[in-house]
Amino acid sequence: MPTSSLPPIQRSWARCQAHSLDPASPPQTGPVNLAVWSHLQALARSSIENLYQLSEHPGFAVVICDEQGTIIDLAGDSEIIDQAQQHGIGYGISLAEEVAGTNAVDLALREALPYQTGGDEHYCNWLQPFALAAAPIFSPDGEALGALAILTLAEAHHPYALGMVIAAAQALHSQLRAERLLNEANDQLSELYATLDTINEGLIFVGPNGEIRRLSRRVANILDINVRSAAGRPLSSVIAVPPVIATALHNLNTLDEQEVIWQTPNGAQAVICGVRPVWDRSRRYLGSVITLRPTESVRQLVQQVVGAQATFTFRDIIGQSESMRQALRQARLAAAGRGAVLLRGEAGVGKEIFAQAIHNASNRAGGPFVRISCAAIPHQLLDSELFGVEGTDRQPGRPGKLELAYGGVIYLEAIDALSFDQQTSLLRAIEMGRLIRTGGARPVSIDVRMIVAGHDLEQLVQEGRFRADLYARLSAFIVDIPPLRQRGNDVILLANQMVQRLSEQLGRPVALDPDALAALRAYPWPGNVRELEVVLERMAQTSAKSVLTVNDLPPAIARHATPLTMADSPRLAEAQELSERDAIVRAIRTAGGRLGRAAALLGISRATLWRKMTRYHIARDDLTS
């Protein structure tokens, strides 16, 4: 019969014989893994003691072996222990089959099942006076960590021994699992607490009776309270709880994030707060979490999301005329200064682009750039837009643009649209560095530089419709931006830059022929740069031609077309040539060097293209290599 089909005890005997193990060989010591075992031993000790004390049948000892089968603990009936010792059985003795022959401990470890062996089932003589019932002890991962066994005299074999060791080994396994779970839960809790303390938001966990269960450290700075002494006390005894929060806690309601005023030892503080009740699986109320965020962190977030940033710099402002140079000089001076800036100029001259450039060149460049058009907002809403709204029990508070621009610049467009009352509030806010929100009484500090633009402010001051003291405050620096008709050839520079941008947007070359440029230059542009932008955009979109001519211009502008004459300024002719050269270069590049295609794109003959390339020294190879 093959040994594999034999029962486990006989298989073990067959192995011992195959290895010529001498049944008369004495007990031998084995290796003890103390480091790994020390923890289990402490746990097992209490199991052994329970096992022993619970038993009504003295006359046995409990043996614990490590995963190699070495005895690491032996306790119980002193008579049995004495007898065992007389046969050389004790701490450190190995019950591994290789040295101790067939026995229940080795079988339990080898087969991962409970076993009992007794008398002459044992292979070695020194074990034959005894009976063993053993069960493996499993780790939480299911590995055999060792074995638990009951040792009796062979003739006094205990009928319940196997059941007892199985139950005790299982209890040990459960204990190990519980310990693992507890350790994991503790680790997770430590991670959670560490996380709570590092996040920028403050958190208060309030229990069902209003007591503070947990406070993150951030709460200490936001509300100016002592975290240590607060824990466990009723929240209302530590700080006055604002009514909206108290109501949400009392009614076990959720409160969406909103601005709430807390009376802290440092005075009234506006904090963005939310409340969320927490329920367990059986819908039992465990308490509520209050979240607290300092208003400035929300301001920064709003700026990032809403993009309260200035993109233009002085380099983006096109203009070489003397009038523009003068405006740029004034603007640079303003950027270096600290007071408010008044931008004067007709509609569409580029006041906003100047405002952004000043902001970006100033020491507030890192702060927000917030724009508000006083004319575009209905009068009754302008107050709340500028100064914000104080929260009530029914309505959450909201900061205004003056608060949102903290640390940066506010660009107030059409400031002449402010009512007299609004002018007064604005003046007070500038002078005090603080404002009172609409419907509130609490001062909120502001730190903002004003750049303003308005229509005929001086005239309004004279008529008594604009406060002279406010005008004086707002005009620490004045920048006069000239109308486009006073900027000479800047029109051509701007037009060329704009058609280049349009070419990129449309993905095809767009250029203006010299006569069209001359007409643009001569037109008085009542709508200034914005009108120029709109006209060119419309032309490029409605005409498929690459070179736009006078015929493509709106009639009101085309009327100003006069062929170039000797009387034209040499700088104009130069600018027109530059523009033409530029258009040719772009067309050749777009056509990948094929001149027939480039000529078609430009709407001129191949021969004319050749002539112009020679005149402007354009080499095709330079463009396509």
Ligand SMILES: Nc1ncnc2c1ncn2[C@@H]1O[C@H](COP(=O)(O)OP(=O)(O)OP(=O)(O)O)[C@@H](O)[C@H]1O
């Ligand atoms: N010098 C310039 N260089 C380049 N682009 C300009 C220049 N001036 C104005 N623009 C462009 O013209 C358009 C109108 O400019 P902007 O909005 O700054 O004018 P504005 O004076 O503030 O107008 P409004 O008075 O109507 O508010 C914008 O698209 C701007 O980018």
